[in-house]
Amino acid sequence: MHIGIPKETRDGETRVAATPETVKKYIGGKHSVVVERGAGTAARYLDEAYEAAGATLGSAQDALGAELVMKVRAPSAAELPQMKSGAVVIGMLDPFDAEGIQQMAAAGLTGFALEAAPRITRAQSLDVLSSQANLAGYKAVLLAAHHYGRLIPMMMTAAGTLKAARAVVLGTGVAGLQAIATAKRLGAVVEASDVRPAAREQVESLGAKFIDVPFETDEEREIAQGTGGYARPMPPAWMARQAALVSERCKQADIVITTALIPGRPAPTLVSAETVAAMKPGSVLVDLAVERGGNCPLSEKGLVVEKHGVTIIGLTNLPGLVATDASALYARNIQDFLKLIINADGALAIQRDDEIVTACLMCEGGNVARRN
Ligand code: NAD
Numbered sequence: 489m490h491i492g493i494p495k496e497t498r499d500g501e502t503r504v505a506a507t508p509e510t511v512k513k514y515i516g517g518k519h520s521v522v523v524e525r526g527a528g529t530a531a532r533y534l535d536e537a538y539e540a541a542g543a544t545l546g547s548a549q550d551a552l553g554a555e556l557v558m559k560v561r562a563p564s565a566a567e568l569p570q571m572k573s574g575a576v577v578i579g580m581l582d583p584f585d586a587e588g589i590q591q592m593a594a595a596g597l598t599g600f601a602l603e604a605a606p607r608i609t610r611a612q613s614l615d616v617l618s619s620q621a622n623l624a625g626y627k628a629v630l631l632a633a634h635h636y637g638r639l640i641p642m643m644m645t646a647a648g649t650l651k652a653a654r655a656v657v658l659g660t661g662v663a664g665l666q667a668i669a670t671a672k673r674l675g676a677v678v679e680a681s682d683v684r685p686a687a688r689e690q691v692e693s694l695g696a697k698f699i700d701v702p703f704e705t706d707e708e709r710e711i712a713q714g715t716g717g718y719a720r721p722m723p724p725a726w727m728a729r730q731a732a733l734v735s736e737r738c739k740q741a742d743i744v745i746t747t748a749l750i751p752g753r754p755a756p757t758l759v760s761a762e763t764v765a766a767m768k769p770g771s772v773l774v775d776l777a778v779e780r781g782g783n784c785p786l787s788e789k790g791l792v793v794e795k796h797g798v799t800i801i802g803l804t805n806l807p808g809l810v811a812t813d814a815s816a817l818y819a820r821n822i823q824d825f826l827k828l829i830i831n832a833d834g835a836l837a838i839q840r841d842d843e844i845v846t847a848c849l850m851c852e853g854g855n856v857a858r859r860n
Contacts, residue, residue, distance in 0.1 A: 489519050489520075489555045489556045489830065489834060489835065489836060490519070490520050490521075490522070490554045490555045490556070491506075491514055491519050491520070491521045491522070491554055491555070491556045491557075491558065492521075492522050492523075492524075492550065492551035492552060492553065492554025492555075492556070492557045492558070493505055493506045493511070493521065493522070493523040493524065493527050493528075493538075493543070493551055493557075493558055494524045494527060494548055494551035494552050494557065494559065494567070495524045495525075495526055495527040495548065495551075496527075496559070496560050496561055497564055497566070497567065498561045498564065500804070500805055500808060501560060501561055501805065501808060502530035502531055502805075502808040502809075502811035503530075503531055503560045503807065503808055503811050503814050503815045503818060504527050504528040504530075504531050504533060504560065504811075504815045504819070505558035505559050505560050505578075505579060505815075505818065505819060505822055506521070506523070506528075506558050506819045506822070507528065507531075507533050507815055507816050507819045508528075508533060508537040508538050508540065508541040509541070509816070509819070509820075510819040510820065510822070510823045511523065511538055511541040511542065511543045512541040512542060513823060514823075515541065515542035515543070517830075517834055518833065518834035519556075519834050520544075521538075521542065521543040521544070522543065522544050522545070522546045522550050522551050522554060523535070523538040523543045523544070523545055523546070523551065524545075524546060524547065524548050524550070524551040525545050525546070525547070527551070528815070530811055531811035531812050531814075531815040532811070532812045533812070533815065548567075548570065549570050552567055552570040552571050553570060553571065553572055553575075554572075554575065555572070555575055555576065555836075556575065556576045556577075556578070556836075557571060557575060557576070557577045557578075558577075558578055558579065558819075558822055559577060559578070559579030559580075559581075560579055560580060560815075560818065561579060561580060561582075562579060562580070562581040562582050562585070562588050562592070562601075563577060563579075563592065563595075563597075565591070568591060568592070568595045568597075569595070571595060571597060572596075573595065573596030573597075574596055574597075574598070575596075575597055575598070576597070576598045576599075576600070576829070576836065577592065577597050577598070577599050577600070578600045578602065578822055578825060578826075579600075579601070579602070579822075580601065580602060580603050580616055581599050581600070581601035581602075581603075581850055582601065582603070583601045583603055583604040583850060584751075584752045586856075589601075589850045589851055589856055590851075590856055592850065592851050593850075593851035593852075593854055593855055593856045594854070596853075596854055597851060598838075598849070598851065598852045598853075599849070599850040599851045599852075600825065600829070600845075600848040600849055600850065601848055601850045602614060602615075602616040602821060602822070602825060602848055603616060603617055604847045604848045604850070605617075605825075605844050605847055605848055606716065606843060606844060606847050607716060607717045607718075608843075608844075610844070611844050613820070613821070613824045614821045614822075614824040614825040614844070615821065616818060616821045617662065618662045619814075619817040619818060619820075619821055620807040620814060620817070620818065621661065621662040621663040621666070621747075622662050622663065622666045623666075623806065623807045623810050623813060623814050623817070624663045624666075624747075624776055624806040624807050625662065625663035625664060625665065625666030625667040625669075625670065625745075625747065625776070626666050626667070626670045626810075627806040627807070627809050627810055628663070628667050628745050628747075628774040628776055628801075628806060629655075629667050629670040629671050629674065629743070629745065629774075630670070631774055631801055631803070631806070631809075632655075632743045632745065632772045632774050632801065633674060633743075635772045635792065635799045635801065636653065636742060636743060636770070636771075636772045636799075637770050638650070638653065638742065638770070639653070640652065640653045640671070640674040640675050640676050640743075641653075641674060641675025641676075642675060652675055652676060652677050653675075653676045653677070653742040653743055654676065654677050654678075654679070654740055654741045654742050654743070655667075655668075655671040655676040655677070655678045655679070655741060655742065655743040655744070655745065656678075656679050656680070656681075656699075656734075656737050656738055656741040656743070656744045656745070657671070657678060657679070657680040657681075657696070657744075657745045657746075657747070658680070658681050658682075658734060658744070658745070658746045658747065658748055658758045658759070658783060659681075659682060659746060659747035659748030659749065659758075659776075659777070659783070660680050660681070660682040660687045660690060660691050660747075661682075661747060661749070663747040663776055664680065664682070664745070664747040665690055665691075665694065667745045667747065668680055668691065668694045668696045669694050671743065671745075672694060672695050672696065676742075676743065678694075678695070678696035678697070679696060679697045679698075679699050679737055679741075680696050680697070680698060680699065681698070681699035681701065681730065681733070681734060681737075681758075682719075682748075683701075683712050683714070683719050683722055683726075683730075683748075684712060684713065684714050684717075684719055685709075685712060685713070688700075699733055699734070699737055701726065701729055701730040701733055702729070703726070704725070704726075704729075705723075707723065708722065708723055708725075708726045711723065712726075718750070718751050719748070719749070719750050720750065721750055721753060721756070722756075727756065730758070731757075731758070731760065731763075734758055734759065734763070735759075735760070735762070735763040735766070738759055738763050738764075738766075738767055739763070739766050739767060739768070741767065741768075741771060742768065742770075742771050742772070743771065743772050743773075743774075744759060744767075744771070744772070744773040744774070745773075745774045745776065746758055746759060746773070746774070746775050746776060746777055746782075746783035746784060747776040747777060747783075748777055748783050749777055749780060753780075754780055754781040755777035755778075755780040755781045755782055755783050756783065757782075757783060757784070757785060758783040758784070759773065759783060759784040760784075760785065761784075761785055761786050761795075764784065764786050764795055764796050764798050764800070765796045767796070767797075767798045768797075768798075769796075769797030769798070770797065770798075770799075771797075771798050771799075772798070772799045772800075772801065773787070773798055773799070773800045773801065774801040775787035775800065775801065775802050776806065778790075778802040778803075778804060779804050782802065784800065786800055787800045787801075787802040788800070788802045789802050789804060790802060790803065790804055791803075825844075825848070828842055828844060828845050829845065
Protein backbone atom coordinates (compact mmCIF):
# COMPACT_ATOMS: atom_id res chain seq x y z
CA MET A 489 0.00 0.00 0.00
CA HIS A 490 0.99 3.60 -0.36
CA ILE A 491 1.39 4.98 3.18
CA GLY A 492 1.40 8.68 4.07
CA ILE A 493 2.88 10.24 7.22
CA PRO A 494 1.74 13.87 7.50
CA LYS A 495 3.12 16.39 9.95
CA GLU A 496 0.66 16.85 12.82
CA THR A 497 -1.09 20.21 12.67
CA ARG A 498 -2.79 20.45 16.05
CA ASP A 499 -1.30 23.15 18.30
CA GLY A 500 1.56 21.81 20.41
CA GLU A 501 1.45 18.31 18.88
CA THR A 502 5.09 17.28 18.61
CA ARG A 503 4.61 13.56 18.02
CA VAL A 504 4.69 11.75 14.69
CA ALA A 505 2.90 8.53 13.74
CA ALA A 506 5.86 6.73 12.16
CA THR A 507 9.57 6.73 12.94
CA PRO A 508 12.43 5.77 10.63
CA GLU A 509 12.39 2.38 12.40
CA THR A 510 8.76 1.62 11.51
CA VAL A 511 9.09 3.16 8.04
CA LYS A 512 11.93 0.73 7.32
CA LYS A 513 9.65 -2.15 8.33
CA TYR A 514 6.87 -0.89 6.04
CA ILE A 515 9.26 -0.58 3.10
CA GLY A 516 10.48 -4.14 3.85
CA GLY A 517 6.82 -5.19 3.84
CA LYS A 518 6.40 -4.09 0.22
CA HIS A 519 4.71 -0.76 0.99
CA SER A 520 5.77 2.62 -0.30
CA VAL A 521 5.94 5.50 2.20
CA VAL A 522 5.74 9.25 1.72
CA VAL A 523 6.66 11.41 4.71
CA GLU A 524 5.75 15.08 4.77
CA ARG A 525 8.90 17.17 5.01
CA GLY A 526 9.51 18.04 8.66
CA ALA A 527 6.88 15.56 9.94
CA GLY A 528 9.24 14.14 12.55
CA THR A 529 11.39 17.18 13.26
CA ALA A 530 9.68 18.18 16.52
CA ALA A 531 10.18 14.61 17.76
CA ARG A 532 13.85 14.70 16.62
CA TYR A 533 13.34 12.34 13.70
CA LEU A 534 14.92 14.13 10.77
CA ASP A 535 13.91 13.99 7.11
CA GLU A 536 17.26 12.39 6.19
CA ALA A 537 16.59 9.49 8.56
CA TYR A 538 13.23 8.80 6.90
CA GLU A 539 14.90 8.97 3.47
CA ALA A 540 17.62 6.60 4.64
CA ALA A 541 14.86 4.22 5.79
CA GLY A 542 13.46 4.21 2.23
CA ALA A 543 10.69 6.84 2.39
CA THR A 544 10.24 9.64 -0.11
CA LEU A 545 9.69 13.14 1.20
CA GLY A 546 6.73 15.17 0.02
CA SER A 547 4.18 17.85 0.80
CA ALA A 548 1.27 17.66 3.24
CA GLN A 549 -0.97 16.99 0.26
CA ASP A 550 1.26 14.07 -0.83
CA ALA A 551 1.14 12.47 2.63
CA LEU A 552 -2.57 13.11 3.26
CA GLY A 553 -3.44 11.87 -0.24
CA ALA A 554 -2.02 8.37 0.40
CA GLU A 555 -4.08 5.14 0.47
CA LEU A 556 -3.28 4.65 4.16
CA VAL A 557 -2.60 7.67 6.35
CA MET A 558 -1.00 7.33 9.78
CA LYS A 559 -1.85 10.15 12.16
CA VAL A 560 -1.39 10.98 15.83
CA ARG A 561 -4.54 13.14 16.09
CA ALA A 562 -7.75 13.02 14.07
CA PRO A 563 -7.59 14.87 10.73
CA SER A 564 -8.60 18.52 11.06
CA ALA A 565 -11.22 20.29 8.94
CA ALA A 566 -8.35 21.61 6.79
CA GLU A 567 -6.81 18.15 6.37
CA LEU A 568 -9.96 16.17 5.55
CA PRO A 569 -10.47 17.63 2.05
CA GLN A 570 -6.89 16.66 1.18
CA MET A 571 -7.60 12.99 1.91
CA LYS A 572 -8.94 10.53 -0.67
CA SER A 573 -12.36 8.98 -0.36
CA GLY A 574 -11.81 5.28 0.39
CA ALA A 575 -8.47 5.89 2.14
CA VAL A 576 -7.70 4.33 5.51
CA VAL A 577 -6.71 6.55 8.43
CA ILE A 578 -5.26 5.16 11.67
CA GLY A 579 -4.71 7.33 14.71
CA MET A 580 -6.04 8.57 18.02
CA LEU A 581 -9.29 9.65 16.37
CA ASP A 582 -11.21 10.38 19.58
CA PRO A 583 -14.00 7.75 19.54
CA PHE A 584 -16.29 9.86 21.75
CA ASP A 585 -16.18 12.82 19.33
CA ALA A 586 -19.33 11.90 17.39
CA GLU A 587 -19.12 14.99 15.18
CA GLY A 588 -15.48 14.36 14.25
CA ILE A 589 -16.21 10.72 13.39
CA GLN A 590 -19.22 11.80 11.31
CA GLN A 591 -16.99 14.19 9.36
CA MET A 592 -14.47 11.42 8.64
CA ALA A 593 -17.34 9.18 7.50
CA ALA A 594 -18.64 11.95 5.24
CA ALA A 595 -15.15 12.26 3.71
CA GLY A 596 -15.40 8.56 2.76
CA LEU A 597 -12.58 7.49 5.06
CA THR A 598 -12.16 4.14 6.75
CA GLY A 599 -11.15 5.31 10.21
CA PHE A 600 -9.53 3.23 12.96
CA ALA A 601 -9.31 4.87 16.40
CA LEU A 602 -6.71 2.97 18.39
CA GLU A 603 -7.93 4.36 21.75
CA ALA A 604 -10.99 2.15 21.31
CA ALA A 605 -9.01 -1.11 21.39
CA PRO A 606 -10.21 -3.44 24.17
CA ARG A 607 -7.88 -3.76 27.20
CA ILE A 608 -7.13 -7.42 26.52
CA THR A 609 -3.73 -9.12 26.65
CA ARG A 610 -3.54 -9.56 22.86
CA ALA A 611 -4.08 -5.82 22.35
CA GLN A 612 -1.34 -4.69 24.73
CA SER A 613 1.26 -4.11 22.01
CA LEU A 614 -1.08 -1.78 20.12
CA ASP A 615 -2.55 -0.07 23.19
CA VAL A 616 -1.94 3.64 22.55
CA LEU A 617 -3.69 4.70 25.76
CA SER A 618 -1.20 2.67 27.79
CA SER A 619 1.90 3.60 25.80
CA GLN A 620 1.14 7.32 26.08
CA ALA A 621 -0.39 7.39 29.59
CA ASN A 622 2.69 5.64 30.93
CA LEU A 623 4.87 8.50 29.67
CA ALA A 624 2.38 11.09 30.94
CA GLY A 625 2.57 9.61 34.45
CA TYR A 626 6.36 9.75 34.37
CA LYS A 627 6.51 13.30 33.02
CA ALA A 628 3.88 14.52 35.51
CA VAL A 629 6.19 13.70 38.40
CA LEU A 630 9.18 15.36 36.73
CA LEU A 631 7.10 18.50 36.10
CA ALA A 632 5.99 18.50 39.72
CA ALA A 633 9.59 18.08 40.86
CA HIS A 634 10.62 20.98 38.63
CA HIS A 635 7.99 23.33 40.06
CA TYR A 636 8.43 22.19 43.66
CA GLY A 637 10.81 24.51 45.46
CA ARG A 638 12.25 21.72 47.57
CA LEU A 639 13.86 18.34 47.08
CA ILE A 640 12.02 15.05 46.70
CA PRO A 641 14.30 12.59 48.55
CA MET A 642 15.24 12.67 52.18
CA MET A 643 18.75 14.05 52.27
CA MET A 644 21.21 14.13 55.15
CA THR A 645 23.74 16.86 54.70
CA ALA A 646 26.36 18.51 56.91
CA ALA A 647 24.04 21.52 57.08
CA GLY A 648 21.08 19.49 58.26
CA THR A 649 18.56 16.87 57.17
CA LEU A 650 15.89 17.50 54.53
CA LYS A 651 12.65 15.55 54.79
CA ALA A 652 11.37 13.40 51.90
CA ALA A 653 8.48 14.88 49.92
CA ARG A 654 5.03 13.33 50.37
CA ALA A 655 3.19 12.54 47.14
CA VAL A 656 -0.47 11.63 46.69
CA VAL A 657 -1.55 9.96 43.42
CA LEU A 658 -5.28 9.87 42.68
CA GLY A 659 -6.34 7.38 40.03
CA THR A 660 -3.99 4.45 39.59
CA GLY A 661 -4.52 3.28 36.03
CA VAL A 662 -1.53 3.24 33.70
CA ALA A 663 -0.54 6.90 34.26
CA GLY A 664 -1.08 6.77 38.01
CA LEU A 665 0.97 3.61 38.50
CA GLN A 666 3.85 5.09 36.52
CA ALA A 667 3.55 8.31 38.56
CA ILE A 668 3.81 6.24 41.76
CA ALA A 669 6.84 4.35 40.44
CA THR A 670 8.56 7.56 39.32
CA ALA A 671 7.86 9.40 42.58
CA LYS A 672 9.17 6.40 44.54
CA ARG A 673 12.33 6.30 42.40
CA LEU A 674 12.90 9.97 43.24
CA GLY A 675 12.55 9.18 46.93
CA ALA A 676 9.06 10.46 47.75
CA VAL A 677 6.76 8.87 50.32
CA VAL A 678 3.71 7.95 48.22
CA GLU A 679 0.03 7.35 48.95
CA ALA A 680 -2.57 6.56 46.29
CA SER A 681 -6.30 6.10 45.80
CA ASP A 682 -8.44 4.43 43.17
CA VAL A 683 -12.03 3.33 43.06
CA ARG A 684 -11.29 -0.13 41.63
CA PRO A 685 -10.50 -2.63 44.40
CA ALA A 686 -7.97 -4.37 42.10
CA ALA A 687 -5.82 -1.24 42.27
CA ARG A 688 -4.83 -1.81 45.92
CA GLU A 689 -2.48 -4.71 45.20
CA GLN A 690 -0.81 -2.83 42.33
CA VAL A 691 -0.32 0.29 44.46
CA GLU A 692 1.12 -1.70 47.35
CA SER A 693 3.40 -3.71 45.06
CA LEU A 694 5.04 -0.42 44.07
CA GLY A 695 5.71 0.39 47.72
CA ALA A 696 3.00 3.03 48.10
CA LYS A 697 0.25 3.17 50.73
CA PHE A 698 -3.32 2.64 49.50
CA ILE A 699 -5.82 5.25 50.71
CA ASP A 700 -8.71 2.99 51.60
CA VAL A 701 -12.21 4.37 51.05
CA PRO A 702 -14.45 1.64 52.51
CA PHE A 703 -17.56 0.43 50.70
CA GLU A 704 -20.72 0.71 52.77
CA THR A 705 -23.20 -1.03 50.46
CA ASP A 706 -23.14 -3.93 48.00
CA GLU A 707 -24.12 -1.48 45.28
CA GLU A 708 -20.99 0.62 45.91
CA ARG A 709 -18.81 -2.49 45.84
CA GLU A 710 -20.41 -3.66 42.60
CA ILE A 711 -20.06 -0.32 40.77
CA ALA A 712 -16.45 0.00 41.94
CA GLN A 713 -15.52 -3.18 39.99
CA GLY A 714 -15.96 -1.08 36.83
CA THR A 715 -16.49 -2.41 33.32
CA GLY A 716 -13.73 -3.92 31.19
CA GLY A 717 -11.11 -2.62 33.65
CA TYR A 718 -12.47 0.93 33.43
CA ALA A 719 -14.06 2.81 36.34
CA ARG A 720 -17.74 3.75 36.49
CA PRO A 721 -19.14 6.83 38.23
CA MET A 722 -19.40 6.10 41.96
CA PRO A 723 -22.51 6.99 44.02
CA PRO A 724 -22.39 10.45 45.70
CA ALA A 725 -22.10 8.96 49.21
CA TRP A 726 -18.87 7.11 48.31
CA MET A 727 -17.51 10.19 46.49
CA ALA A 728 -18.18 12.28 49.63
CA ARG A 729 -16.28 9.81 51.86
CA GLN A 730 -13.44 9.73 49.32
CA ALA A 731 -13.36 13.56 49.18
CA ALA A 732 -13.02 13.78 52.97
CA LEU A 733 -10.14 11.27 53.05
CA VAL A 734 -8.42 12.75 50.00
CA SER A 735 -8.71 16.21 51.50
CA GLU A 736 -6.91 15.03 54.67
CA ARG A 737 -4.13 13.37 52.65
CA CYS A 738 -3.71 16.37 50.31
CA LYS A 739 -3.27 18.74 53.26
CA GLN A 740 -0.20 16.69 54.27
CA ALA A 741 1.11 16.36 50.71
CA ASP A 742 3.82 18.24 48.86
CA ILE A 743 2.92 16.83 45.45
CA VAL A 744 -0.49 15.68 44.23
CA ILE A 745 -0.88 13.96 40.85
CA THR A 746 -4.45 13.36 39.68
CA THR A 747 -5.22 11.00 36.79
CA ALA A 748 -8.81 9.83 37.45
CA LEU A 749 -10.96 9.30 34.37
CA ILE A 750 -14.21 7.56 33.48
CA PRO A 751 -14.55 6.71 29.78
CA GLY A 752 -16.88 9.03 27.85
CA ARG A 753 -17.66 11.25 30.87
CA PRO A 754 -16.24 14.39 32.44
CA ALA A 755 -13.43 13.66 34.87
CA PRO A 756 -14.61 13.27 38.50
CA THR A 757 -13.76 16.09 40.91
CA LEU A 758 -11.39 14.67 43.53
CA VAL A 759 -9.57 17.72 44.88
CA SER A 760 -11.98 20.56 45.68
CA ALA A 761 -11.11 24.26 45.74
CA GLU A 762 -11.39 24.12 49.56
CA THR A 763 -8.86 21.29 49.68
CA VAL A 764 -6.44 23.29 47.54
CA ALA A 765 -6.89 26.26 49.87
CA ALA A 766 -5.91 24.00 52.79
CA MET A 767 -2.82 22.56 51.06
CA LYS A 768 0.68 23.62 52.08
CA PRO A 769 2.06 26.72 50.38
CA GLY A 770 4.65 25.66 47.81
CA SER A 771 2.98 22.33 47.13
CA VAL A 772 2.30 21.28 43.54
CA LEU A 773 -0.73 19.64 41.93
CA VAL A 774 -0.55 18.12 38.44
CA ASP A 775 -3.99 17.49 36.92
CA LEU A 776 -3.59 14.93 34.13
CA ALA A 777 -7.37 14.83 33.66
CA VAL A 778 -7.52 18.53 32.72
CA GLU A 779 -8.48 17.87 29.08
CA ARG A 780 -11.63 16.13 30.32
CA GLY A 781 -12.59 18.87 32.74
CA GLY A 782 -9.98 18.12 35.39
CA ASN A 783 -9.95 16.37 38.77
CA CYS A 784 -9.54 19.78 40.39
CA PRO A 785 -11.83 22.71 39.56
CA LEU A 786 -8.93 25.16 39.93
CA SER A 787 -6.76 23.63 37.22
CA GLU A 788 -6.66 25.51 33.93
CA LYS A 789 -6.22 23.67 30.65
CA GLY A 790 -2.82 24.28 29.06
CA LEU A 791 -1.57 26.49 31.91
CA VAL A 792 0.55 26.45 35.04
CA VAL A 793 -1.21 28.65 37.61
CA GLU A 794 -0.76 29.44 41.29
CA LYS A 795 -3.81 29.37 43.55
CA HIS A 796 -3.70 29.69 47.35
CA GLY A 797 0.09 29.28 47.13
CA VAL A 798 -0.27 25.93 45.34
CA THR A 799 1.19 25.53 41.84
CA ILE A 800 -1.43 23.82 39.68
CA ILE A 801 -0.18 22.31 36.45
CA GLY A 802 -2.86 21.86 33.80
CA LEU A 803 -0.57 21.24 30.84
CA THR A 804 -2.03 18.91 28.24
CA ASN A 805 -0.26 16.40 26.05
CA LEU A 806 2.51 15.46 28.46
CA PRO A 807 3.61 12.63 26.13
CA GLY A 808 4.34 15.40 23.61
CA LEU A 809 6.98 16.71 26.03
CA VAL A 810 8.88 13.46 25.54
CA ALA A 811 8.03 13.29 21.86
CA THR A 812 10.92 11.09 20.72
CA ASP A 813 10.02 8.16 22.95
CA ALA A 814 6.28 8.86 22.77
CA SER A 815 6.46 8.70 18.95
CA ALA A 816 8.63 5.58 19.02
CA LEU A 817 6.09 3.71 21.17
CA TYR A 818 3.08 5.11 19.31
CA ALA A 819 4.58 4.23 15.93
CA ARG A 820 5.11 0.64 17.13
CA ASN A 821 1.48 0.52 18.34
CA ILE A 822 0.35 1.45 14.83
CA GLN A 823 2.74 -1.03 13.22
CA ASP A 824 1.26 -3.76 15.38
CA PHE A 825 -2.33 -2.79 14.54
CA LEU A 826 -1.51 -2.91 10.83
CA LYS A 827 -1.08 -6.70 11.05
CA LEU A 828 -4.85 -6.92 11.62
CA ILE A 829 -5.80 -5.03 8.47
CA ILE A 830 -3.03 -5.84 5.96
CA ASN A 831 -2.18 -9.27 4.53
CA ALA A 832 1.24 -10.81 3.85
CA ASP A 833 1.27 -9.35 0.34
CA GLY A 834 0.92 -5.85 1.75
CA ALA A 835 -2.69 -5.42 0.54
CA LEU A 836 -5.65 -4.17 2.60
CA ALA A 837 -7.40 -7.18 4.17
CA ILE A 838 -9.41 -6.00 7.18
CA GLN A 839 -9.95 -8.89 9.62
CA ARG A 840 -13.59 -8.11 10.25
CA ASP A 841 -14.18 -10.87 12.78
CA ASP A 842 -11.38 -9.64 15.04
CA GLU A 843 -12.69 -7.94 18.19
CA ILE A 844 -9.83 -5.41 18.19
CA VAL A 845 -10.60 -4.40 14.61
CA THR A 846 -14.35 -4.11 15.20
CA ALA A 847 -13.78 -2.04 18.35
CA CYS A 848 -11.41 0.36 16.58
CA LEU A 849 -13.38 0.75 13.32
CA MET A 850 -15.15 4.12 13.52
CA CYS A 851 -16.37 4.69 9.96
CA GLU A 852 -16.31 3.11 6.54
CA GLY A 853 -17.99 3.55 3.15
CA GLY A 854 -19.52 6.89 4.13
CA ASN A 855 -21.11 5.52 7.30
CA VAL A 856 -20.30 5.69 10.99
CA ALA A 857 -19.65 2.14 12.22
CA ARG A 858 -22.39 0.67 14.36
CA ARG A 859 -21.27 0.47 17.99
CA ASN A 860 -22.47 -2.33 20.25
P1 NAD B 1 -8.20 5.63 32.90
O1 NAD B 1 -7.21 6.56 32.28
O2 NAD B 1 -9.50 5.42 32.22
O3 NAD B 1 -8.52 6.12 34.40
C1 NAD B 1 -7.47 6.36 35.31
C2 NAD B 1 -7.81 5.78 36.66
O4 NAD B 1 -8.77 6.60 37.32
C3 NAD B 1 -8.43 4.37 36.63
O5 NAD B 1 -7.60 3.49 37.37
C4 NAD B 1 -9.78 4.57 37.30
O6 NAD B 1 -10.18 3.45 38.05
C5 NAD B 1 -9.50 5.77 38.17
N1 NAD B 1 -10.67 6.46 38.73
C6 NAD B 1 -11.85 6.77 38.14
N2 NAD B 1 -12.66 7.40 39.02
C7 NAD B 1 -11.97 7.50 40.19
C8 NAD B 1 -12.25 8.06 41.46
N3 NAD B 1 -13.42 8.63 41.75
N4 NAD B 1 -11.29 7.98 42.40
C9 NAD B 1 -10.10 7.41 42.16
N5 NAD B 1 -9.78 6.88 40.98
C10 NAD B 1 -10.70 6.92 40.00
O7 NAD B 1 -7.51 4.23 33.19
P2 NAD B 1 -6.39 3.47 32.36
O8 NAD B 1 -5.06 3.88 32.77
O9 NAD B 1 -6.73 3.59 30.91
O10 NAD B 1 -6.60 1.99 32.85
C11 NAD B 1 -7.91 1.42 32.83
C12 NAD B 1 -7.87 -0.04 33.12
O11 NAD B 1 -7.33 -0.78 32.06
C13 NAD B 1 -7.07 -0.42 34.34
O12 NAD B 1 -7.82 -1.40 35.00
C14 NAD B 1 -5.81 -1.00 33.77
O13 NAD B 1 -5.20 -1.90 34.65
C15 NAD B 1 -6.38 -1.69 32.58
N6 NAD B 1 -5.39 -1.96 31.52
C16 NAD B 1 -5.36 -3.23 30.99
C17 NAD B 1 -4.48 -3.50 29.97
C18 NAD B 1 -4.43 -4.87 29.37
O14 NAD B 1 -4.64 -5.85 30.02
N7 NAD B 1 -4.20 -4.96 28.10
C19 NAD B 1 -3.65 -2.53 29.48
C20 NAD B 1 -3.73 -1.26 30.04
C21 NAD B 1 -4.62 -0.97 31.06
